[in-house]
Amino acid sequence: MTKDTVFRQEFPVKGGDFSRAGEVSWEIKNLLKELGLSTPVVLRAAIASYEAELNIIMYAWEGRLVLSVTPGRVHVVVEDSGPGIEDIELAMTEGYSTATLEMRELGFGAGMGLANIKKNTDAFLITSEVGRGTRLELTFLTNGQRP
Amino acid sequence: MLTLKGMMTALDGELLTPEMNLETECAKFFASDLMSDVLAFIQPGSILMTGLVNTHVVRTARLVEVAAIVIVQGKRPERKVIDEAREHNVPIIATGCSMFEACSRVSGSFLKGRR
Structure with missing residues (x-):
């Protein structure tokens, strides 16, 4: 957290709990709206957060989203304890999925998640360790300019 | 211009969430059962047509x-799904049409409204 952070909040997410899916990203969306950020930025951050929240629920044991906002940037750090990703490049491929039938019946797991997270961010970092978990760092510029 | 009300008529549809504004203009449509695709490709303000009810x-x-x-x-979605939609002011319209038929009717009404 830098000294110019105007807002910071942590949101825990429990793996496997589909009944609460979307609650964290909904809260993040409303917080960003309240902070007065522009609608396109709020929407991009909300969609990326929702995908990340779903990924924790679908694949990890537990995790959290940490939202921090500075005057020029929105950061969302997503960390989970879970199986990790063996081949990140493959996991980023649109359409590639290891989702179960249950996830697909709910309408998810089409293999768009990570690619869609990246598409909605202005900077995207992913690291993963097999057997331990995955970490994403998502950055959104609040002036709405796409680099 | 096609309104929600006009679209509902074209679909012989039924509004499951009462007391909502049906004068909203419908100008963008997205049909899918995959919420993953909705998240990746839909534009805000669209009408979402789907066969999923969860x-x-x-x-x-x-x-x-x-x-x-x-x-x-x-x-028909369960009561709790309808309640959640009402709480967030999202109208739900149910129709007996298949996805293809619904898209075809809406597309016809939309184009007619633009002429």
């Missing part, structure tokens, strides 16, 4: 700010 449809819809959900094929 609570995640409403949660996805409110997040991406759809103007209304059309549920095709005569399916």
